[in-house]
Amino acid sequence: MHHRLSGRPGCFHARSGSASVIVLLLLVSGCTLLRPAERPAASPAVAAADAEPDSTAWDDGFIRTHKKPDGTLLFEIPAQAFDRDVLLVSRIAKMPQNLIFGGAGMKARSQQVIRWERMNDRVYLRHASYDAVADSTLPIAQAVRANHFEPVVASFAIERTDAATGAVTIDVTRLFTTDVRLLTGLSSGLRTASQVRRLDPERSLVLSAASYPLNTEVRHVLTFEAENPPSNQATATISLEMNQSMIVLPREPMKPRFYDARVGFYTRQQIDYGEETQGVRPRDFVTRWRLEPSDPEAYARGELVDPVKPIVYYIDPATPEHWRPYLKQGVEDWQTAFEAAGFSNAILARDAPTPEEDPEFSPEDVRYSVIRYITNPIQNAQGPHVHDPRSGEILESDILWYHNVQELLRNWFVIQTAGYDRSARKPILDETVMGELIRYVASHEVGHTLGFPHNWGASSAYPVDSLRSAAFTERMGVSPSIMDYSRFNYVRQPEDRHVPFMSMVGPYDRHAAEWGYKWFPGDLTADEEARRLNAWLTPRMTNPVHFYGRQTGIDQQVDPRSQREDIGDNPVEASGLAVLNLRRVMDTLADWAVEPGQDHETLGGYYQSLVFHYTLYMEHVARQVGGVYETPRVKGQAGAFTYAPVEREKQEASLAFLDEHVFRAPTWLVREDVVRDLVQDGATDAVTNAQVAVLHLLVRPDRLMRMAEYRERDGAGAVSPWELMDHLHESMWAGLGSGSGSGSGSGALYDRALQRAWVERLAWLDAQTGAGTLRSDIRALAVHYLTRARAELTDAPRRGLPVEERAHRDDLLRRIALTLDPS
DSSP, X not given: OOOSOOSOOEEOSSSOOOOOOBBOOOOOTTOOOOOGGGOOXXXXXXXXXXXXXXXXXXXXXXXXXXXXXXXXXXEEEOGGGTTOOEEEEEEEEEOOTTSSTTOTTEESSOOEEEEEEEETTEEEEEEEOOSEEOOTTSTHHHHHHHHSOOOEEEEEEEEEEOTTTOOEEEEOHHHHHSXXXXXXXXXXHHHHHHTEEEEOGGGOEEEEEEEOSSEEEEEEEEEEEESSOSSOGGGTEEEEEEXXXXXXXXXXXXXXXXXXXXXXXXXXXEEETTSOOSSOOXXXXXXXXXXXXXXXXXXXXXXXXXXXXXXXXXXXXTSOGGGHHHHHHHHHTTHHHHHHTTBSSOEEEEEOOOTTTOTTOOTTSTTBEEEEEEOSSOOOEEEOOEEOTTTOBEEEOEEEEETXXXXXXXXXXXXXXXXXXXXXXXXXXXXXXXXXXHHHHHHHHHHHHTTOOOOTTGGGGSOGGGGGOHHHHHHHOSSSOTTSSOOBOOSOOTTOOSOXXXXXXXXXXXXXXXXXXXXXXXXXXXXXXXXXXXHHHGGGGGSGGGOOOOOOOGGGOOOTTSOTTOOSSOHHHHHHHHHHHHHHHHHHHHHHSSOTTOOSHHHHHHHHHHHHHHHHHHHHHHTTTTOEEEOOXXXXXXXXXSEEEXXXXXXXXXXXXXXXXXXXXXXXXXXXHHHXXXXXXXXXXXXXXXXXXXXXXXXXXXXXXXHHHHHHHHGGGSOOHHHHHHHHHHHHTTTTTTTOXXXXXXXXXXXXXXXXXXXXXXXXXXXXXXXXXXXSSHHHHHHHHHHHHHHHHHHSOOTTOOHHHHHHHHHHHHHHHHHHOOO
């Protein structure tokens, strides 16, 4: 689950899920691998001195492995494996509870490139990097090597040499039983948090080793002494089971495809010092599978052609049988996207073979991509992939499918659709409905494994009224991309008939797949391909369904089109319809969320999800205030500037909406027939926390400074920070001058809490000391509105007010004085 995104896995987090499994029968060009039948017999002299056990005890593959009964692990490295680029992927196969989010199967660190080198009478393991490169025929390549010297990670004595083949045997046990940071699963942050003292080699061991034609796999246990382990604290111990994958990379890397910010792909960044750029210009290339047409001539004529090697995903045998068809469908939903790129049958889903069908099949074999079914409470799914850092070629993917993603899907689906769909009003969804939700998440996660990050801008392409049209949504889906966080159609109303509720692989996905997977003849360079792709892409950017809005952190969402969990081109209209649905759900929730004889745990989950969604919809609107559109462009492309502020009328409409739905307390969120079965007190905090979250989102230094800059540059067409703060001030103190204050009636408790939050936020602004803040109007704004509030509170009539309102005003004056008059 994108600035210039590195190859970070996506996830369906509060979020998303995954589907089936890919089998990639990866051929490494130029790699001659020894097979058992081809191994020459050892000479008599070698045989006499041979410390090797019977040859049947060795596992043949890229590197031959043998684990002795005493736990010693031997590698036999063939001559042709030396000086080859090998991808090292470290995964945490098993771990203690609460160590990290994600569970078993997570990468312990970013993938690394290593090399086995033989010098003198020893073998050295080095860490290689392709962040900086130069053509080896150029003089500057010498400077690259000298200034990017590769560290030696480990050294091994040669125990025996096969005189006939040149293969050498080394004891690698200590590589996997000591604290080699390249292979251990604890980051520096985890070591600090858990107060790790040391790795104990006496409690660390090699479990198994297996070798395959393209990879060698080692399982081992690492045990650390720790003062504060995440679980089992009485043991003062953290034990991890690690899986190390050593994957031989192709001798000839795939031709890279250079990144274009207008299309979403995970990327790798590299500096090529051999380029004539008159300086240093990093270049990004995308991560993608190697798809080549089986019939290039037919492909060139525009016919659909099967690829030489399709992308195949296998379903974990541990997956419940009734979910397997939906996972497979989620994989093969991407067929239409690859057809746009000219390929038929490019992506397939298969059941994993049984031991009887293929006794050699293993999910650890890099030739096979698997959707792994994980049983733990995490409500998530992930679609990471392994790629060649030299070219971006995706080699394999193991999608992590967590069993409890079903609870996340159920809660989100119910809250977003039960307002108009009575079939969603139940504590347990029908199996067919849950199956379709699983299919949706599977499609999303498979998209990550194909190289696609989240496109948070896609869902802004469709007009809100189109999302209520059956004809439109049947054809176009709820969003142009399955890679957006646009789960379900929350703007549909009860009178809207036959409108789909779910996203699907859409027009943006087909557009992105065509850009990323379109095949060009091999005689074109990567730069020539980039020029052709630019000529193809640029005229398409006038179509809003082709817009790519990069994912940013929650606090960095500046473009209101590129937000998580939103749909439609008008946040005010969409959120207004969403609130109508939420209120319908709230009005009926107590009637159907709990079955007779059951406790209220499911009701509690639905209620928490409802309040979360309310807050989310309000934040969608708030981000229009002080928002800036970010539209990646290249020179010569038609359209507006890359950055443009949100139109004044949209910002004003957003503030009016928030006055009605946030700053006027949404007391409908606290229904007695719901909350009295959930909490003994604190129910009002749900409303207050939502109000304060929106207030804090609006009153942020970066937003206020951005608004000041655009006001200076664009004049009265832009909303200034003073206008925003004036509006909020009036909203906070409505009724103060009339003498009514917050009163003691309905909503008064929330009004007082919001006024305190306003004063606290202004005091917080005044305390900011960043250089940008100190030179801006931020602290002047804070002091001005605190001073104004003090004057109005002091002058407001108090006669006849209830005691809680008088005490509230005195408290606010005291709080303001602590900021304005700290002495």
